[in-house]
Amino acid sequence: MGELKVLIVDDEYLIRNLLKMRIDWGKQGMTIIGEASNAIEALHFVDEHKPDIIFTDIYMPSIDGIEFSERVLKKYPDIKIVVVTGHDEFEYARKSIKIGITDFILKPIHASELLHVTEKLRQKINEERARELELEKLKEELKQNFPYLKEKFLFHWLNGTLSRKEICEKAEYFGVLLCCGAGALQIAVIEISPVSVKQTEEQLILLRMECRKKIEAFYRENPQVIILTDTRNQIIIVNQNPDANLAAGCEELITNLTQSSRCTVSIGIGQKLENIEAAHLGYQEACRALYYQAFVGKNQVICFEDIVENGDQQYRSNASLLQQLQFYISVGSSERVVEVLIAIFNVSFSSISQFRMAAMDVFRECQRAAIEQQIEDEPDIRETLVSILTADHLPELTKSLESYVLHVAMAIYSKKQTKEGNLISQVKEYLETNMSNPEMGLASTAAAFFVSPGHLGRLMKKETKQTFVEYLTNIRMKKAEALLKRTDLKGYEIGEQVGIIDPHYFSLLFKKSLGRPMNEYRNS
Structure with a gap:
């Protein structure tokens, strides 16, 4: 880090000379860049040369060492000051610790004590500079990761894990314009798929990046729209303009994207909400609406309010039962799967569309478990979806779903059994060898x-x-x-x-x- 610069301040020439001659300053990684006989002269020197360390006497004409130190530290808090004091002055000097004096050295000055003090100073300064360097690196990393952290905050917001206070504070930090007062909030989820299934993962990533840039350009003039990407690589639009017609804008967006890029676009839109804490509900509704692309086809805007028939009671997913269902499918427990399936449909549905939505929730959890466990030998998914779409009463629907869910659960169980058998074979061989x-x-x-x-x-x-x-x-x-x-x-x-x-x-x-x-x- 280079040699540390030292200034000696004392009105007695002999003391200044003694300090200079007592030790080999070069071996201590320091160099004396100047000396001053009074505080006024020293203050000018400090402003011009910015020393790292100052040794100062207490009693000097006009301005004493304590007041001089206080002035220096007020302006340059990083400078380390060592007060040179006699035994009779020590109690007075020690009181100056509150102003930030780094250390004291007693007269007469001994080389061993001076070496001890300079060693501590050098170590302390080097540690502080290392911390400053590390802090600068961290700040640079923060700057580089800022877009990712901003998107992470938005995703946590849409998943309902933040309080209103946290949302507003983080939004201010990341420079996100949020209407923290009451106002209309509406969320759309966009799924981009390639026209050709023979695309590499890189081509798919580039396609989604291209489409996101076009979506950002589409809403560039609207500061009340926030755009981000979720963990499923779906693009999310958060609209905070109560007067905007989000569905109409999404229709136009589909036309623009499909004409300029080789892709299909499906968009699900949640209902309007009145406060920012409820954003996760709008996000869930938009995702649920998007699942209906299996019924209406690609390149469509699907509004959640359109897939729920009018009635006093709207369908709400039972998150706890769905979580249990996925768990029992994942562990291959057929008996428990059937029990949870019965519980999910053991409610009063006011319309066919409601229990079809419940069936889609079950189908989604089943698909998720199959993907996580890497089960590929599933029955014809298209056939399963058609049976959900065309079922006219609950027994028919649950029978079709039960057959499908049990097939996946049994496939997972069979795979686990094979995997466990292979593990025990390896363990047996390991024990024989060791x-x-x-x-x-x-x-x-x-x-x-x-x-x-x-x-x-x-x-x-x-x-x-x-x-x-x-x-x-x-x-x-x-x-x-x-x-x-x-x-x-x-x-x-x-x-x-x-x-x-x-x-x-x-x-x-x-x-x-x-x-x-x-x-x-x-x-x-």
């Missing part, structure tokens, strides 16, 4: 296969009808029996080869397992 390790146990083996000890223990019991310890002991005793028959190794040597280093314990296990002591077994 049984000589006396530290071998359930926890270390589970860690080697990146599973929890409890899970591995349950799988071992299920697959081998033995606990982990019973299985490991069994294969160790079989190996010991073979070594006893084929070699002249002593008992303790065999115990070491199978991972049991305590001879007494090994003898007990052998006798318990094979019914006879080792010597008797070998002699027979």
Whole structure:
């Protein structure tokens, strides 16, 4: 970081000279850039040369060292000041600690004490500069990540995880214009798909980026519109202009995008809301409306209020039951899946469209579980969707859904069984190879296969009808029996080869397992 610049201030020439000659300043990483005989002269020098460290006497004509230090630190708080004081002045000097004096050094000045003080100063300054450098790097990283953090905030807002106060504070920080007062709020979700299915992931990303830029250009003159991308790569429009016709604008947007890019565009629009805290409801409604593209086709604007028939009671998803459904599908529990499915439809629907929406919620959770578990051998999805669309009464619909959901649950269960069987085979081979390790146990083996000890223990019991310890002991005793028959190794040597280093314990296990002591077994 370069040599530190030092200024010495004292009205006595001998003291200034003594300070200069007492130590090798160069070895301390410092250089004396000047000296002053009074505070006035020193203040001018500080303004011109900005030293890193100042050594100053207390008693000087006109302005004493304490007042001088206070003036310097008020203007340059980073400068380190060391007060040079006698024993009779020390109590007075110590009171100046509140103004920010870094250290004190007593007269007469000893080289060891001066070295100790300069070493502390150099270390402190270097640490502060390192922190400042790190802070500058962090600020630069923040600047680079600012667009991502801004979009992350908006996504949290639309997922309902922020309070009104948090929304307004973060919006101000990120420079997002939000109508924090009462006002109309409406959200649209846009799904971009390529015309050709034979596109690489890179081409798909570029297509969505291109479309987002065009959407941003479309709304460039409207500061009341916010645009972002969610985790499903859907583009979200948040409209805060109560007088704007969002549906009409989206119709025009579809025309522009499909004419200029090789893509299909589907847009779902939620209902108008009155406050920013309810944005997550509008986002959910827009997503739900978007699912209806399976019914109406691509390149359409689908409004949530149009897919819900007029009535006193509107359909609302049961998030808790849907979460349970996805869990039981994911673990392949067919019995539980049916129970939750019955509970989801065990409500009073006022229209066919309402229970079709419930069916679409179930279908979506089923699809999500299948994707997460990488299940590809599903029944014809198109056929399932058609059955949902054409079902005229609840029993017909639930029967069709139940068949589909059970198929996916069973496929997941079958895959898990195969995976668990493969895992146990690998564990068995691992134990055979490493049984000589006396530290071998359930926890270390589970860690080697990146599973929890409890899970591995349950799988071992299920697959081998033995606990982990019973299985490991069994294969160790079989190996010991073979070594006893084929070699002249002593008992303790065999115990070491199978991972049991305590001879007494090994003898007990052998006798318990094979019914006879080792010597008797070998002699027979």
